[in-house]
Amino acid sequence: MGFTVMFYVIAIVTLGSALMMVISKNIFHSALLMLVAFLGIAGVFVLLYADFLAATQVLVYAGAITIFVVFAIMFTIRGDMKSTNLFSRNLVPGALLSLIMIVVNAVMVLTTKWPLKAMTAPESTAKEIANLMLTKYVVAFEVTAVLLLVAMLGAIVIVKEVKKSS
Numbered sequence: 001m002g003f004t005v006m007f008y009v010i011a012i013v014t015l016g017s018a019l020m021m022v023i024s025k026n027i028f029h030s031a032l033l034m035l036v037a038f039l040g041i042a043g044v045f046v047l048l049y050a051d052f053l054a055a056t057q058v059l060v061y062a063g064a065i066t067i068f069v070v071f072a073i074m075f076t077i078r079g080d081m082k083s084t085n086l087f088s089r090n091l092v093p094g095a096l097l098s099l100i101m102i103v104v105n106a107v108m109v110l111t112t113k114w115p116l117k118a119m120t121a122p123e124s125t126a127k128e129i130a131n132l133m134l135t136k137y138v139v140a141f142e143v144t145a146v147l148l149l150v151a152m153l154g155a156i157v158i159v160k161e162v163k164k165s166s
Helices: 002-023 027-047 051-076 086-111 125-134 138-165
Strands: none
Touching (some): 051 125
16 A cells, blocks of 8 residues: 555656646756656656666666756856746647547556566566676677777767867
């Protein structure tokens, strides 16, 4: 019963902040509401005993992505920020599209036959993820590592060229 109440509280906060993020007229407030939505998703991961995913959600999305968005807003917006979110002008079409998507998702969820079986939570989600990454998904893991290495080398080359020219 306690987990159900906690889930509904977290879900209402997450969905409410996501809705307010979309309709807010101030883009900086939208970024802060995005932070609340990301933290709410991390809360759902905690309720699912997915501690590793919750920590990743907080570090990557709530931390890095939100800070990146806030810095991007601060460096690009000049002057008054009272009405900086241009997308809030399309409130009625956006609300109608959102309502249609909610109805479609509700119909899909309610008409799907979900198999119910008791499952035990894994002892450690980090251990399970590491095991899968190094066995079943080793190719994807290695490709991701190479892509990150190439991106890091590209960033170093760009920074060195900028320092030489200035």
